[in-house]
Each structure stands twice: as structure tokens, then as C-alpha cells.
Amino acid sequence: MYIGTQDLLKQYDAYLLEHGYQIEELVNLASDALLNHFTKYNRFAILIGPGNNGADGYSLGLKLEKLGKHVIYYYSGDIGKVSQANRYYRDQCKENHLIYVDEDNINTINWNDYDCIVDGLFGFGLNSAPRGMYKIIIESIMNNYNGTIGAIDIPTGLDCNTGKAYDGALKADFTVTLTALKQGFLDPRSLEYTGKVILETLAVKDCFKEAGLFEYVGEDYAKEHLRKRVYNGYKNIYGVDGLIVGSDQYTGAPLLATKAAYYTGAGIVKTITSEKVTSLLPLYIPEAIPVLRPQIFRYDDFDGYDALLVGCGLGLEERAFRAVIDIMTASICPLVIDADALTILSRNMHLLEKQDRSVILTPHIGEFKRLCHVEDYPDLMIAAQSFASQYHCILVLKGPHTIVTDGKSSYRIASGNKAMAVGGMGDTLAGIITSLLGQGYEPLEAAILGVYIHGRAGDEVAKHAYTVIPEKLIEEIPHTMALLIGEIEK
Numbered sequence: 001m002y003i004g005t006q007d008l009l010k011q012y013d014a015y016l017l018e019h020g021y022q023i024e025e026l027v028n029l030a031s032d033a034l035l036n037h038f039t040k041y042n043r044f045a046i047l048i049g050p051g052n053n054g055a056d057g058y059s060l061g062l063k064l065e066k067l068g069k070h071v072i073y074y075y076s077g078d079i080g081k082v083s084q085a086n087r088y089y090r091d092q093c094k095e096n097h098l099i100y101v102d103e104d105n106i107n108t109i110n111w112n113d114y115d116c117i118v119d120g121l122f123g124f125g126l127n128s129a130p131r132g133m134y135k136i137i138i139e140s141i142m143n144n145y146n147g148t149i150g151a152i153d154i155p156t157g158l159d160c161n162t163g164k165a166y167d168g169a170l171k172a173d174f175t176v177t178l179t180a181l182k183q184g185f186l187d188p189r190s191l192e193y194t195g196k197v198i199l200e201t202l203a204v205k206d207c208f209k210e211a212g213l214f215e216y217v218g219e220d221y222a223k224e225h226l227r228k229r230v231y232n233g234y235k236n237i238y239g240v241d242g243l244i245v246g247s248d249q250y251t252g253a254p255l256l257a258t259k260a261a262y263y264t265g266a267g268i269v270k271t272i273t274s275e276k277v278t279s280l281l282p283l284y285i286p287e288a289i290p291v292l293r294p295q296i297f298r299y300d301d302f303d304g305y306d307a308l309l310v311g312c313g314l315g316l317e318e319r320a321f322r323a324v325i326d327i328m329t330a331s332i333c334p335l336v337i338d339a340d341a342l343t344i345l346s347r348n349m350h351l352l353e354k355q356d357r358s359v360i361l362t363p364h365i366g367e368f369k370r371l372c373h374v375e376d377y378p379d380l381m382i383a384a385q386s387f388a389s390q391y392h393c394i395l396v397l398k399g400p401h402t403i404v405t406d407g408k409s410s411y412r413i414a415s416g417n418k419a420m421a422v423g424g425m426g427d428t429l430a431g432i433i434t435s436l437l438g439q440g441y442e443p444l445e446a447a448i449l450g451v452y453i454h455g456r457a458g459d460e461v462a463k464h465a466y467t468v469i470p471e472k473l474i475e476e477i478p479h480t481m482a483l484l485i486g487e488i489e490k
């Protein structure tokens with residue numbers, strides 16, 4: 001299953017059109033996919049907007065008419081300004097089935113004459129609140145209609161990217177969404193407007209990835225990719241991780257990252273940290289190996305590691321800058337960069353350009369903006385893809401349904417919940433991803449799997465808790481992994 005934003009979906013349509021498809025043909029395929037979901041109704045009012053959502057409405061209506069259904073098309077706006085496909089399908093409709101709605105006749109329409117209203121007013125092309133007659137039509141239906149409303153692609157008035165309703169939106173009973181889920185549907189509050197969401201893909205060449213759509217990653221991915229531990233495994237085969245984390249000022253983050261790495265299955269974790277943290281570490285997690293962080297790293301300080309993590313409570317003092325620069329220039333194994341190290345990196349972006357190894361960056365949105373030196377983005381998913389592609393790195397952009405992308409393949413992760421908005425949660429995730437990287441998972445796989453496991457462990461805790469404390473989440477990790485691998489039952 002794939003996910004798109006308004007711009008990504010436009011990109012997908014453009015990709016198909018550039019690869020030999022005609023827009024009328026796509027609309028025909030869209031109505032083929034829609035048809036089954038409407039055949040149980042008999043009398044249809046199809047609301048038609050000016051774009052291809054309206055074209056889908058006409059094309060669907062023509063097919064319903066062929067099945068003997070009663071169909072009336074209600075349209076409005078400037079008829080001279082409709083899309084090419086909209087005109088093409090409109091021309092095939094019988095004149096006496098087309099009703100132009102204006103202020104004079106809106107109150108004469110009895111919507112309850114129909115057992116189904118099909119919403120083909122606006123789809124992903126809507127870019128502001130419906131105005132004028134469109135708004136009046138929506139209000140008239142919402143105030144008077146008692147039957148079933150089925151939306152094509154997106155209920156009119158719902159923002160495709162945010163899932164927020166504009167002033168004037170239809171509340172559908174069900175939405176048949178085409179090609180990909182819309183980013184806005186990830187926000188559960190959108191359900192009030194979409195009703196049940198049914199995804200239908202069109203019968204076209206599989207080009208979701210080429211066109212840049214995001215894959216939605218759930219339990220199936222984790223089950224397929226998570227590996228069983230082997231019968232005669234020895235700790236070294238599960239990796240030696242070096243965590244360059246913590247400072248005398250920030251002592252909690254390194255403890256959480258270290259514990260999370262162990263609980264995710266790391267063989268050995270060496271926590272290269274400040275003096276204060278070296279003394280706290282064994283009390284919190286006796287398995288950990290504290291290493292006092294040198295003022296200046298030498299090349300051989302990085303020998304023998306399978307994965308490195310830098311960040312998590314490192315601070316922003318001069319020696320933290322020194323440490324990040326040393327790690328970026330003198331170490332060679334796969335690297336995870338989190339928290340303060342991202343802020344330091346944002347002032348030294350040239351360091352990222354020179355990396356000849358896998359680098360995973362795990363910013364939250366604030367850190368990402370700092371890395372990009374921008375205040376806002378028209379489309380976060382596209383911004384994430386471009387960043388990863390420009391810097392040849394893997395980007396884990398944290399938030400609800402965290403984004404993971406290497407610029408070529410892009411994902412949104414299904415697990416995680418609002419109870420996880422607690423300090424220390426990012427440090428926990430960084431430890432999990434580093435652990436998987438050290439265990440030999442491919443870097444992109446480690447990032448996706450790490451985010452899924454983190455969110456899933458959080459979901460397990462949230463089943464019986466109002467907040468998810470990182471400590472509790474970490475302790476849930478081994479159980480969650482055993483569940484996913486099928487070694488224990490729910």
C-alpha cells in the first residue's frame with residue numbers, strides 16, 4: 001500500500017501521462033475501480049466538480065446507467081473551465097440527466113430522492129475551502145440528506161495533505177480512494193469526513209516507486225525482515241556498537257540509547273561518554289561498557305565497531321563539535337547521527353557530502369528544518385526525499401508515521417502513537433537503529449525496522465497506559481520482537 005501527498009499524486013499522474021497513458025483512459029480505469037463499490041445503490045445524484053474528480057464522477061455515472069441505474073449529474077461553476085477529461089465524459093451524458101445548480105434551483109432539489117450521493121466535486125486538486133455554489137451545495141446536502149454519501153478519492157473539503165476539513169466539507173459514509181492513501185488520512189480525525197476508506201489501485205503499470213509515492217510499512221514488513229537469533233550464536237555476531245553520546249550536562253539520553261541498543265539485541269555496546277555518565281552507566285545498565293571519551297579521537301579509537309551512533313545528550317559545547325567532526329572524518333563504519341550531533345552537523349553540512357559509508361540521520365521536524373536551513377516546506381515528504389537524495393544518506397524524519405527514505409525508496413511507518421510524545425523517546429529510537437545496524441541489517445532495513453519496532457513497542461505499552469515512558473518502551477522491546485518473529489503468541 002502506498003501513500004501520497006497532493007504533489008506526489010500529481011507527480012504520479014504526470015508520470016503515467018509521460019509513459020503513454022491518456023487522461024481519458026486513466027479516468028476510465030478509475031471508474032472501473034470505483035464501480036463495484038456503488039452497484040448496491042439504485043438512484044444516484046452525482047456531484048460534479050471542474051477537474052478530473054468530476055470526470056471520474058461522469059465516467060462512473062455512465063457505467064452505472066449501463067447497469068440500469070437512475071443517474072443525475074449535478075454540476076456548477078464555469079462550464080468553460082473544466083478539465084479535458086471532464087468535458088470528454090460530460091459530452092457522453094444525456095442532456096436531460098445534467099442539472100446545472102445555481103442559487104435559483106438549489107432549494108428545489110430534494111437530495112433524499114437518491115439513495116446514494118456520489119461526491120465527485122473535488123479530489124486531491126482542491127487547494128482552499130470550497131466557495132460559492134460549491135459551498136452552498138455541500139451545506140444543502142449536509143443539512144438535508146439522510147442517505148449514503150460515497151466520495152471519489154477524497155471527500156470534498158478535506159485537505160489531502162493535512163486531513164483537516166476546510167470550512168465546508170462533505171462527511172462521506174465511505175471514500176473509495178484511488179492509487180494511494182492520502183497523507184491526510186493518516187490523521188485519525190479525518191475519519192469523520194472520509195467514513196470507511198477503501199483503497200483501489202488502477203490497472204496500470206506498477207510505477208508507485210518510480211513516481212515517488214511512499215510505501216506504508218506495517219507488521220508484515222517487520223515479520224519478513226526481522227531475523228531469528230541463531231542456535232549457536234555468540235555475542236560478537238550481534239555486533240559491537242560504539243555510542244558516542246552524553247555529557248555531564250545530559251546524562252539520561254546516553255543511558256536510554258545504551259539500554260535500547262542492548263534490548264534490541266546488540267552483542268556488545270560500548271558507551272563512549274563523559275566522566276559523569278561513565279560512573280552512572282553501570283548502575284543503570286550493568287551490561288554496558290563505559291569508555292571515557294577522549295578530548296580528541298584518533299583513528300584507532302574507532303577500530304572494531306560494527307556501527308556507531310553520535311548524538312543523544314552530546315551537548316553543544318566546543319568538545320561536542322570536535323567529537324562530531326572527528327567521527328565524521330576519522331571513522332568509517334555505518335553511522336547513526338541524532339539529536340545534538342544533527343545541530344552540529346547543520347553548521348558543517350560539507351561533512352555529510354564527503355561520506356563514503358552508510359549514514360542514517362534521525363531528526364525530528366525542528367532538527368530537519370535546521371539541517372535544510374528553511375522555515376517551512378510546501379510538502380514534507382518531497383523535502384525529505386530530496387534531502388536524502390542530495391546527501392546520499394538515509395533520512396528518518398520522526399513524527400507521527402515517521403518518514404524513512406534514501407531518496408529512491410520512501411516509506412511511512414504504521415506503528416507509534418501520541419502517548420510517545422515524551423522526552424527521551426528519540427534517544428531510544430537511535431539506540432534501536434544502531435543496534436540493528438550493528439547486527440548486520442542493511443542500513444535502510446535497519447532504519448525501517450527500527451522505527452517499526454520502536455513504534456510497535458510503544459503501541460504495546462499504550463494498550464494499557466496513558467503515557468509511554470521510554471524506559472517502559474525499552475523493556476517492551478524484547479517481547480515485541482519475539483512477537484514479531486513468532487516465537488511467542490499474543
Ligand SMILES: NC(=O)C1=CN([C@@H]2O[C@H](COP(=O)(O)OP(=O)(O)OC[C@H]3O[C@@H](n4cnc5c(N)ncnc54)[C@H](O)[C@@H]3O)[C@@H](O)[C@H]2O)[C@@H](O)CC1
Pocket residue numbers: 012013026027030049050051052053054055056083121122123124125126127128129130131152153154178179180202
Ligand atoms: N492516478 C489517479 O489517482 C487518478 C486520479 N483521478 C482523479 O483526478 C482527481 C484529481 O483531479 P484534478 O487534479 O483535476 O483535481 P480536482 O478534480 O480535485 O479539482 C481540480 C480543479 O478544481 C479547481 N479548484 C481547486 N480548489 C478549488 C476551490 N477551492 N474552489 C474552486 N475550485 C477549485 C482547480 O482550479 C481545478 O480546476 C483525483 O482526486 C481523482 O479523483 C483520475 O481521474 C485519473 C487517475
Ligand SMILES: Nc1ncnc2c1ncn2[C@@H]1O[C@H](COP(=O)(O)OP(=O)(O)O)[C@@H](O)[C@H]1O
Pocket residue numbers: 339363364398399400401402416417418419420421422423424425426427428429454
Ligand atoms: N504523536 C506522536 N505519534 C507517534 N509517534 C510520536 C509522537 N510523538 C513522538 N513520537 C515519536 O517519539 C520519538 C520522539 O523523538 P524526539 O523528538 O527526538 O524525542 P527526544 O528528543 O525527546 O528524544 C520519535 O520517534 C517520534 O516518532
